[in-house]
Amino acid sequence: MKAAVFHGPKLPLSIEDVELDKPQDREVLIKTVASGVCHSDLHFVDGFYPYPAPAVLGHEAAGIIEEVGKQVTYVKPGDHVICCLSVFCGNCEQCMSGHPNRCSNKAATQRNPSDKPRISQKGKPVNQFLDISSYCEKMLLHENAVVKIREDLPLDRAALIGCGVTTGVGAVLNT
Ligand SMILES: [Zn+2]
Ligand SMILES: [Zn+2]
Incomplete structure (x- = not known):
């Protein structure tokens, strides 16, 4: 499938073929329907913030669930979802006290280093930006990185609720 691949700062994103793995236990495969171009993505392309290449950027997206792993209970194929920047484990002290945005065990939502990477290109791993990477025709995410919508x-x-709206609303309500 096609993705816009980041090869380093000040280089144009390049449309190339990448492979996504199959969803593991609590992962979901999503058809990307829309993705915003957030200014934060541009900061990485412009080199203001470092990020290891190659990577697929993009983190403000919405789509439709295509496949789910064996232990997924929150969504099913066909569900419409928004991607969520703050993936959470659901079991740590922060999550259990109502602050999943401050999850202290995000590692629980990642793959083991010995597993096949979520995104790869000719057998080589491609970094998944902010646990999402929405500049791709599909996304492979933990189920706690999506929010089901009507x-x-x-x-x-x-898609804009995934970053732009929450950033603005959060600033108004919390700052
Ligand atoms: Zn947690
Ligand atoms: Zn953003």
């Missing part, structure tokens, strides 16, 4: 909400607008 099906009549247009996905090109829903």
Whole structure:
């Protein structure tokens, strides 16, 4: 499938073929319907923030669940979802006290280093940006990195809730 691949700062993103693995236990495969271009993605392309290449950027997206791992209970194929920047484990002290955005055990939502990477290119790992990488035709995420939404909400607008809307609303309500 096609993705816009980041090869380093000040280089244009390049449309190339990548492979996604099959969903493991609590992972979901999503057809990307819409992805915003957030200014934070541009900061990495412009070199203001470092990020290891190769990578697939993009973190403000919405799509439709295509496949789920064996232990997934939250969503099923066909569900519409927004991607969530703050993947959470659901079991640590922060998660259990109502602050999943401060999860202290995000490692529990990642693959073991010995497992096949979520994204690869000709057998070589490609970094998954912010646990999402939405500049790709599909996304392979932990189920705690999606939020289910109603099906009549247009996905090109829903995508913006993944970063731009929450950033603005959070600033107004919390700062
Ligand atoms: Zn947690
Ligand atoms: Zn963003």
